[in-house]
Amino acid sequence: LNSIGDAVLSTDMEGQITYLNQAAEKMTGWSCDDATGQALTKVFRIINATTRATAPNPARLAIKKNQCVGLAADSVLICRNNEEVAIEDSAAPIHNRDGKVTGAVIVFHDVSASRDLTLKMSNLAQHDFLTGLPNRLLLMERVSQAIGNARRHKNQVALLYIDLDFFKHVNDSLGHAIGDKLLLAVAKRLQAAVRATDTVCRQGGDEFVVLLAEIESPEAAAHVAETLRSSACKTVQIDNHQLHASLSIGISLFPDDGDNVDHLLQSADTAMYHAKGMGRNNYQFFRADMNVQAVKRLSIETGIRRALLKGEFLLCYQPQIDLLSKTTTGIEALVRWQDPEQGLISPAQFIPIAEASGLIVPLGQWVLREACRQLQAWHEAGLLTVPVSVNISALEFGQKDFISGLTEILQETGLSPNMLELELTESVLMKDAEAAIVVLESLKSMGVGLAIDDFGTGYSSLSYLQRFPIDTLKIDQSFVQDIATNTDDASIVSAIIGMGRNLRKRVIAEGVETQEQLDYLQSNQCVEGQGFFFSQPLPAKEFPQWLHKR
Numbered sequence: 001l002n003s004i005g006d007a008v009l010s011t012d013m014e015g016q017i018t019y020l021n022q023a024a025e026k027m028t029g030w031s032c033d034d035a036t037g038q039a040l041t042k043v044f045r046i047i048n049a050t051t052r053a054t055a056p057n058p059a060r061l062a063i064k065k066n067q068c069v070g071l072a073a074d075s076v077l078i079c080r081n082n083e084e085v086a087i088e089d090s091a092a093p094i095h096n097r098d099g100k101v102t103g104a105v106i107v108f109h110d111v112s113a114s115r116d117l118t119l120k121m122s123n124l125a126q127h128d129f130l131t132g133l134p135n136r137l138l139l140m141e142r143v144s145q146a147i148g149n150a151r152r153h154k155n156q157v158a159l160l161y162i163d164l165d166f167f168k169h170v171n172d173s174l175g176h177a178i179g180d181k182l183l184l185a186v187a188k189r190l191q192a193a194v195r196a197t198d199t200v201c202r203q204g205g206d207e208f209v210v211l212l213a214e215i216e217s218p219e220a221a222a223h224v225a226e227t228l229r230s231s232a233c234k235t236v237q238i239d240n241h242q243l244h245a246s247l248s249i250g251i252s253l254f255p256d257d258g259d260n261v262d263h264l265l266q267s268a269d270t271a272m273y274h275a276k277g278m279g280r281n282n283y284q285f286f287r288a289d290m291n292v293q294a295v296k297r298l299s300i301e302t303g304i305r306r307a308l309l310k311g312e313f314l315l316c317y318q319p320q321i322d323l324l325s326k327t328t329t330g331i332e333a334l335v336r337w338q339d340p341e342q343g344l345i346s347p348a349q350f351i352p353i354a355e356a357s358g359l360i361v362p363l364g365q366w367v368l369r370e371a372c373r374q375l376q377a378w379h380e381a382g383l384l385t386v387p388v389s390v391n392i393s394a395l396e397f398g399q400k401d402f403i404s405g406l407t408e409i410l411q412e413t414g415l416s417p418n419m420l421e422l423e424l425t426e427s428v429l430m431k432d433a434e435a436a437i438v439v440l441e442s443l444k445s446m447g448v449g450l451a452i453d454d455f456g457t458g459y460s461s462l463s464y465l466q467r468f469p470i471d472t473l474k475i476d477q478s479f480v481q482d483i484a485t486n487t488d489d490a491s492i493v494s495a496i497i498g499m500g501r502n503l504r505k506r507v508i509a510e511g512v513e514t515q516e517q518l519d520y521l522q523s524n525q526c527v528e529g530q531g532f533f534f535s536q537p538l539p540a541k542e543f544p545q546w547l548h549k550r
Helices: 022-028 058-065 114-127 136-153 168-174 174-193 219-234 262-279 289-310 347-357 362-381 403-413 426-431 433-446 460-469 487-502 517-522 544-547
Strands: 007-012 017-020 047-048 075-078 086-097 103-108 156-164 199-204 208-214 236-238 241-242 247-254 283-285 315-322 328-337 343-345 386-390 421-426 449-455 472-475 506-510 528-530
Touching: 007 022, 017 022, 022 103, 058 086, 058 103, 058 362, 086 114, 136 156, 136 199, 136 208, 136 247, 136 262, 156 174, 156 219, 168 174, 174 199, 174 208, 174 219, 174 236, 174 241, 208 219, 208 283, 219 283, 219 343, 247 262, 262 283, 262 289, 262 347, 289 328, 289 347, 289 362, 315 362, 328 347, 328 362, 347 362, 362 386, 362 403, 362 421, 403 433, 421 426, 426 433, 426 449, 433 449, 433 460, 449 506, 472 487, 487 506, 487 517
Parallel strands: 247 283, 328 386, 386 421, 421 449, 449 472, 472 506, 506 528
Antiparallel strands: 007 017, 007 103, 047 075, 075 086, 086 103, 156 208, 156 247, 199 208, 236 241, 315 328, 315 528, 328 343
């Protein structure tokens, strides 16, 4: 018995120790001589690891039942020096030659390592590896418990579905290591902003869910949502980067918005997407009509994927005109969707969904490639020798391989870089102005033209405007629309024209539709314009006819 790894001890019928092998001596801290004659409960003290209650005496059970018995689950041995060891064991009756029970033998061994591993595996199965927050599995369990309690006590339960706005841009521009640190920082802020009885879960990626197990009113959930949003918006310093996080939050309530876990999560998710559609960095409560919008959104997203595969997108081209000579100075490529069932779908319907789903990246690559291919074809045919302008989204601009992808397209199509102009909004450039300058300067060194689209509708610092190697300012059509009747809009347009002239930038007025608008622009020395007054966006096959007529 001294040569085996398991600990072995034996007792007589009164439960007094009669023997310990060397392994049992080591584990219990008792020598065989000291233990002999002592009560089993003194030498072999065992408790339940969870309740801390004394566990049943296995030797007594084996003698009483005259059969082998196992030790209760989660048993812990209290050693002579009060150290605790997790053990597993079994006890069996000892019989004499006549078959009569004369005592019991207990065989046990240390399972601390395996039990710790089991606990760690269980914890990993229910918690997020990066943040340590509960994962979806544990959240589902806690939401079910909260719903059960709410039913009994007539309370409300709230779920807050949270998405970290523009997180993909951080990952793509600064790398996944920075992205992970940002997620950790946001997770800590979310935890700090809720009660200990609430649960903050990482749903996956840049999505979190907060369970408010007991709330008195929807206003209480709104207060928590606003607290979370305000907390997350504070600047996060990560390495050498100052990052600004914002949250889109959807809120669902039990029992109004769902009577089970899946329905509540779906409702909160739907409300979150509505918050994104409302401009991000806000919270929205679920409403029944959002389901209709969600189904429509999913249908459009599925349609975009299909359209990319089946080639249902097409480009239209709108000319940019010199307002004095009326000659064509450039063209802008505008994407349209020719759905086989619904016909021509406006970009206003599918571009926001393409941006929210990330499909704007492959769509944008197609637009760039097709615009460059078409313009090069017109150049080779002698039809047109002006640049083409293409809009670039924030997600496209933030891609690590954006410049290399553009270079590949130019080489593939044969278009000269100076025949391409990229249009970016102020919000895209100011998201991370310093990083934007690096990319813009690389593009400029290639010979690609650069324009700020919808100028005046976003925020941009004049100091940065001087540092951005921009060629063109495009006055947003919302200002041009009423310049003949609205003095404020007229003043803004006049100021942008003067600014562009002083900064030696090309200025194009968008949305020119009437003679009165044209007269005002000409009188204020705006050099170029674009809009229905000159031409609506035309499909590629119709554009040469328009050129010929002019």
